[in-house]
Amino acid sequence: MATPTLEKREAGFADSPYITATFRIRRFNPEVSEHAVWEDFQIEIDPKERVLDALHKIKWDVDGSLTFRRSCAHGICGSDAMRINGKNRLACKTLIKDINPEKPITVEAIKGLTVLKDLVVDMEPFFQAYRDVMPFLITKGNEPTRERLQSAEDRERFDDTTKCILCAACTSSCPVFWNDGQYFGPAAIVNAHRFIFDSRDEAGEQRLEILNDKDGVWRCRTTFNCTDACPRGIEVTKAIQEVKRALITRRF
Template identity: 90%
Template structure:
């Protein structure tokens, strides 16, 4: 017959929200080896917490050498994009309970960009493509004495592509980008779209010519990987198609 003390212990264990989840992380340290390896970590954690919380526990309690990027931890900065169970996601927006914690949860760096260490990749090629499409408002003439007005309808035209947080989840999910790092990639095209269709901007033709390059918008194969990967729900493939249409019709 169980004692009252044991009953309380068993009841407390049964009521505990914590589970033990296995995180299988792809590790890479160029100072140690040219090859990457998988390493398992057992983490006791509430499944309602996020993958980022688990990575923090691993780094702070199990292995301080684990390297990854994160900043705001609220899905705004986009710095913690990584492949989780084979899909590009933001670690700060991915709940453990939503990715089947009964099996090992795989975590690795996003594809198509050079891995510097563990989950950190070299983002410079990604940001260079972003800079190349002129992601800023271009106007001519004198500086206005009042703000440039825009109708709600004109603003709605490019509203979707203003949501980009430059996490690279879309670009690094693109098979064309994996095979040819010269392709501008979905994120750059999305940010060009944001200004091409802005009624206040006067450099739409210039951006279209930039994207008319052999490594530009025509490289897209419309696989929809980018749209599926976007953590902000941007219709990336639709934006790319609209840029293609603008190149053909010169209407935007």
């Protein structure tokens, strides 16, 4: 018997909330082959569930060898960034009903980073760029005896870039990063921005010089892919432009 369509179920023609959805996953296992292949999985699932729920169902009930990262499952840890229907998203924040489950849903690893297995990539180059911009408060003098106070206005200056969860969705959506993995990438620049414009920090000039490198902020071509991909809604392109402006004017 044919499975009722999503539209019919939502219109009340069927009591069951479940649909049959096809997930087309790009599989790669270096122990088996040097080439990646696409594999289809058909599962019964409530369209109000998330792509992460579907991946769990496939791994637990169909093929235990399917490999992917996830941790908190609530859009905070950033572990489960992947390309879903050709767009970088967090699997734990993407509802199946929002990505047209009437057609096969494609799932693959994010681009620009070496795939280790299935949906898992080597994040070390990404985190090295993050470490290189010194993503921590740097001050001079003796340790203070009380909290470093900051006005609400000063805090607001870099509030947007504090939201980064290091999921790499922005960096792995960047065409420049795809073609040259030496580029710092949007996420590293965003985290540099967070401290460059922090009124309590005293290493802004040092970070700007790091980003003034040939693989730094000037490699950005302002395609807005990073802003579109950010699951936290950070205005990534705006932050990059503010860092460029600070490099030119030395005002921050």
